[in-house]
Amino acid sequence: xxxxxxxxxxxxxxxxxxxxxxxxxxxxxxxxxxxxxxxxxxxxxxxxxxxxxxxxxxxxxxxxxxxxxxxxxxxxxxxxxxxxxxxxxxxxxxxxxxxxxxxxxxxxxxxxxx
Amino acid sequence: xxxxxxxxxxxxxxxxxxxxxxxxxxxxxxxxxxxxxxxxxxxxxxxxxxxxxxxxxxxxxxxxxxxxxxxxxxxxxxxxxxxxxxxxxxxxxxxxxxxxxxxxxxxxxxxx
Numbered sequence: 202x203x204x205x206x207x208x209x210x211x212x213x214x215x216x217x218x219x220x221x222x223x224x225x226x227x228x229x230x231x232x233x234x235x236x237x238x239x240x241x242x243x244x245x246x247x248x249x250x251x252x253x254x255x256x257x258x259x260x261x262x263x264x265x266x267x268x269x270x271x272x273x274x275x276x277x278x279x280x281x282x283x284x285x286x287x288x289x290x291x292x293x294x295x296x297x298x299x300x301x302x303x304x305x306x307x308x309x310x311x312x313x314x315x
Numbered sequence: 316x317x318x319x320x321x322x323x324x325x326x327x328x329x330x331x332x333x334x335x336x337x338x339x340x341x342x343x344x345x346x347x348x349x350x351x352x353x354x355x356x357x358x359x360x361x362x363x364x365x366x367x368x369x370x371x372x373x374x375x376x377x378x379x380x381x382x383x384x385x386x387x388x389x390x391x392x393x394x395x396x397x398x399x400x401x402x403x404x405x406x407x408x409x410x411x412x413x414x415x416x417x418x419x420x421x422x423x424x425x426x427x
Contacts, residue, residue, distance in 0.1 A: 234414075234415075236417075241324070241419065242419065243321075243403065243417050243418060243419035243420050244358070244403065244417040244420075245417075246414070246415075246416070249414060259414075260416075291357055291358070293358075301363075302360070302363070303348055303350075303360030303361075303362075303363060304348075304350075304358070304360060304405075304415065305360070306357040306358045306359070307357060308356075308357050309356075309357050
């Protein structure tokens with residue numbers, strides 16, 4: 202089944218404790234992206250990757266890191282989480298070559314930083 | 316990225332009534348996409364519109380792209396409780412053809 206898999210689904214952590222949210226897709230998509238969703242603010246892009254080893258900042262990159270060492274994986278790293286990073290996070294992927302039929306989203310990771 | 320305004324933010328309708336959400340941009344869009352997110356779920360791609368004046372239908376859903384390619388609408392005829400969720404439009408950034416900027420969404424509640 203074509204899908205984007207995020208883990209974990211839920212995470213509660215303490216301020217300053219490094220964490221990684223994993224994202225993997227099995228559709229051979231070149232493009233992957235991370236979004237955060239907050240009430241009333243819609244989906245805001247954190248980082249995106251056009252292909253392996255190619256990443257760039259989205260609209261709200263502060264406090265986050267990403268890497269794209271393999272085509273299928275695009276982990277989101279919070280080196281020193283803070284309470285304002287409490288949010289619902291989505292990974293998405295799209296594009297095979299020049300064909301774009303819309304993003305496929307993962308099921309989301311609800312992160313709470315206390 | 317490009318800015319897109321989506322209205323209304325919330326809409327409550329009685330089951331069987333129609334519903335429309337609108338997306339507006341101050342700049343010409345190369346295309347527009349629509350997504351639906353059920354409560355507790357993730358966004359799911361519905362459709363992409365690329366041509367000026369384009370109209371597409373999916374059962375009770377009608378999607379339109381404005382003639383000037385600066386606005387779009389999603390209309391649901393005779394809503395059902397299964398239509399509950401948040402509907403987002405998303406536009407492709409003119410500078411990076413693969414980037415999408417999402418509208419803030421319209422949260423639809425359908426009262427039985």
